[in-house]
Amino acid sequence: MEFSPHKTMSHTLPSALECLATIQHMLQNKRGMVFLDYDGTLTPIVERPEWAQLSQKMRDAVNQLSQRCDVAIVSGRDLQDIRNLVGIEGILYAGSHGFDISGPGGHLELEQGIDYLPALDRAETALTKQLAEVAGTQIERKRFAIAVHFRRADPADVSQIETIVDTILEKNPGLRKTGGKMIFELRPDIDWDKGKALRWILARLGMHDDEVLPIYIGDDLTDEDAFCELQKRGIAILVSDEQRLTAANYVLNDPLEVEQFLKRLKVNQNS
Structure with a gap:
């Protein structure tokens, strides 16, 4: 029988900062x-993805954390993009929602995803042409996905x-549409997501259930797959000050609280 994750409204979740002692005990x-x-x-x-620059304080917090435990950055961005933005050596990076993973343990580029590159190329060409006159849209091509950002578009144009996205999707079998914060995204229709990438990383590093406690911190709908994966084996922390249904255990309001949490979190040394 397939596991059905428990979900609750985010505003009822306890603060990860206020419950730090409980997390430390776990x-x-x-x-x-x-x-x-x-x-x-x-x-x-931010309004445009290229504007999302990591502050030096946050980089220091992540770097210091990486001296205390294993750290992985799991992003929808391309692998090289996220490596350049974070710029910390010795940690693991999972780009394209885990289709492309690289770090001290080696490199994985999901082979099945490569088969869908022609469909993504065709979809990108069609989206660029058909959305050219829709003000406020931005198409971000990644190796294994295409994000259509509409944060700056007129709300009346979202439909x-x-x-347009759905029409192009129908003409390119093998792709699927996912959502996020003010984006539509086309990805290979493969049973692979951030949750499965998390599972693969733990297995690759030899981290077994009885010896490791994974902590995943994320804000987007794509992070819910990782939250669900951890319901029986770890801690999931949602970053949001809005109400939404989530599989997370705790909540942090914003990146500033994430920075505080990372600085205060004490974990066992790498083994």
């Missing part, structure tokens, strides 16, 4: 590993934007 006699989303978690959400 980490006793465990090897900790921290997984971090980027946009909306380590940086505030038209989604119709």
